[in-house]
Amino acid sequence: MEHPGRARMVFKVDMVIIGAGQAGLSSAYHLRRLGFEPDKDFVVLDGSSGPGGAWQFRWPSLTLAATNRVHDLPGLKLEEVVDVDAGGTVPASVAVPTYFETYEKTFALLVHRPVQVSVVCDRGERLRVETDKGLFSARGIVNATGTWETPYVPDYPGRDLFKGRQLHTKDYHDAGEFAGKHVIIVGAGISALQLLDEISIVTSTTWVSRREPQFRNGPFTPEAGREAVALVEERVRQGLPPASVVSVTGLPVTPAIEAMRNRGVLNWLPMFAKITERGVRWEDGSEIDADVILWCTGFRSSLDHLAPLQLREASGGIVMAGRLATQVAKDPRIHLVGYGPSASTIGANRAGAAAARELTSFLGLGMKPSA
Numbered sequence: 001m002e003h004p005g006r007a008r009m010v011f012k013v014d015m016v017i018i019g020a021g022q023a024g025l026s027s028a029y030h031l032r033r034l035g036f037e038p039d040k041d042f043v044v045l046d047g048s049s050g051p052g053g054a055w056q057f058r059w060p061s062l063t064l065a066a067t068n069r070v071h072d073l074p075g076l077k078l079e080e081v082v083d084v085d086a087g088g089t090v091p092a093s094v095a096v097p098t099y100f101e102t103y104e105k106t107f108a109l110l111v112h113r114p115v116q117v118s119v120v121c122d123r124g125e126r127l128r129v130e131t132d133k134g135l136f137s138a139r140g141i142v143n144a145t146g147t148w149e150t151p152y153v154p155d156y157p158g159r160d161l162f163k164g165r166q167l168h169t170k171d172y173h174d175a176g177e178f179a180g181k182h183v184i185i186v187g188a189g190i191s192a193l194q195l196l197d198e199i200s201i202v203t204s205t206t207w208v209s210r211r212e213p214q215f216r217n218g219p220f221t222p223e224a225g226r227e228a229v230a231l232v233e234e235r236v237r238q239g240l241p242p243a244s245v246v247s248v249t250g251l252p253v254t255p256a257i258e259a260m261r262n263r264g265v266l267n268w269l270p271m272f273a274k275i276t277e278r279g280v281r282w283e284d285g286s287e288i289d290a291d292v293i294l295w296c297t298g299f300r301s302s303l304d305h306l307a308p309l310q311l312r313e314a315s316g317g318i319v320m321a322g323r324l325a326t327q328v329a330k331d332p333r334i335h336l337v338g339y340g341p342s343a344s345t346i347g348a349n350r351a352g353a354a355a356a357r358e359l360t361s362f363l364g365l366g367m368k369p370s371a
Helices: 022-033 053-057 092-106 190-202 222-237 245-249 255-263 304-309 345-362
Strands: 010-012 015-018 042-045 117-123 126-131 134-138 140-143 165-168 183-186 205-209 268-270 279-281 287-289 292-295 334-336
Touching: 015 022, 015 126, 015 134, 022 042, 022 092, 022 345, 053 092, 117 304, 126 140, 140 345, 183 190, 190 205, 190 255, 334 345
Parallel strands: 010 134, 015 042, 015 140, 140 334, 165 292, 183 205, 183 292, 205 268
Antiparallel strands: 117 126, 126 134, 279 287
């Protein structure tokens, strides 16, 4: 198949994978294992200019060792490509894209990029995928667009009045730019703690969140992990918006957390009620002046391009089905990987395998004799 470049030309394939992060690459790998050929039976479209998914955009100080673990993609171990023993010094934004690029080449996954998918429409027996590089007609879709492009910032009263700087985790680059400024860090997830750690070394900070942070003492066992994923899966099977896994598991007490406690920076405050021109104010009238508000408030699933298919419920979620809750109940031609229980690197791998098998089976494609 030619690279999709001629205007309005329609490329017909059986399946389109949208996104080439961990979940998208895993799905493509398993389709190949079933005997389906890239650019013949399916295409992989990615909006980024290079391999690496969202990892390529993470802040430079986030090293491989500091991540919440990057699991191996199927068929190729991370340590075969990257020096994991140097994980404390290798930026994740370098290591993971290097790994993904090698993976794509090793298994000839033929990712087309950058291709921006604008909308997916139902055309009866087929689905129409409109992009800035051409039109695709497919019988089924594996959507693996993740969350990085949809940062969430809650709408608090006075947010537009604040004369300081506001930014989201997605915009963070380096703690040094905040030196000499008071920074309010909002959030109770792993990223909030990582950035609080870095920024509190160079300047003064205030840490707040809507829910009180829950720290988990002791090791995080596989059993605990399965229980956490099961709770998130239960939500999406009911059509509720997925909760973060951390909200279920709690925050691990790492050496970095202990060091922060010893430095006196883990002084959590409940969420403020209002943003003022100079800072924030609580219900009791107490105020703190600030120069920066850093919203570490997470992301939402990047699914706007699927809006014409009307998959969402009144709750805002999507009813999910299938063995690992990747199949959209309203339209089994569509699988969401990296959504809900599969929004982790290990979950994305398993979801990619389930989606490949279930989608090809639903479409009546089966395993090809050459597989």
